[in-house]
Amino acid sequence: MHKIAEVEIQHDIMVANRKLAKKNQKILDKSNVFAVDVLGAIGSGKTSLIENLIQKLDYPVAVIAGDVISKFDAGRFEKYNVPVVGLNTGKECHLDAHLVEHAFHDMPLDEVDVLFIENVGNLICPVDFDLGAHMRMVVISVSEGDDTVEKHPLIFKEADLVVINKVDIADAVGADQDKMVADVLKLNPDVQVIKTSLKTGKGFKEIINALEKARNE
């Protein structure tokens, strides 16, 4: 004889990730590491921005480089002689707290002051997955179109710092950079928005100051 039974589960997959993220932040805090989740689309300039920060910041920096496949970005960071862990997400389009915790095992956290976690190039999926970082920096470029912010509101709502990159080519690609700034502020009135060009160096000091301020808070 068989019988039918109802079983209550109440297991929230999202909560499970958020719990792991909290655990990650505790690990980071214990080692006195300030972690930045760097989010943004493919080609927005996340990797180049982190490369520049590695060279300009005068305290120990490390990077977790998320890629769908390959260790291409991890290879770019290794050239600067900083601790780097490459994370392949395989079929996934975002890093999650569980994957990041694995990367901590291969990272000399006690020797690091600032950890950049370069997320997979995507403006949608990573939003749902807190990694335990202290700050979420979203990087977009004018070449993605000046309607990018309107089209992906949630990631900007959740951002602690927004970088609008490649402003040197805004005219060439017909993008209204001020509209992009206004769109971000409409969604998230208190967030700092910085217009940058890695080619000319515009906005770079402001990013360093913003990181410094957040780190000391």
Add this chain to the structure above:
Amino acid sequence: MHELSMADAIVKTVIEAAEKNDAIEVLEVTIEVGQMTLLNPEQIKFMVGVLSEDTILEGAKFHMEEVPIEIDCECGYKGKIGADDLDHYTPVLNCPECDERNFDIIAGRECNVKNIKIEKRDEDA
């Protein structure tokens, strides 16, 4: 496509609970998906179906329940926020009471495996 990782986690959660309860088959699964998540319930349903193949979950009926966004606003308003037709534009919504955005989201961000209906051997029979 993070529906796949969600679906994978759902299948693992259900199988674990089913095995713990000595199920020989899972008949129904109810999952709550919050309006604030960037998840598409139909895609999750499809992928859970694919991942269930050759498990005790194969053939189970999946019920997807949408969870509306609820907020706890500084102005004192606590309750639902009308976002039915706005899809991913929900973050641009303001508190219906004070028209500001100084609120905590207390529901609408979940992907919750609520319950399952299983078939099991009746020990007393």
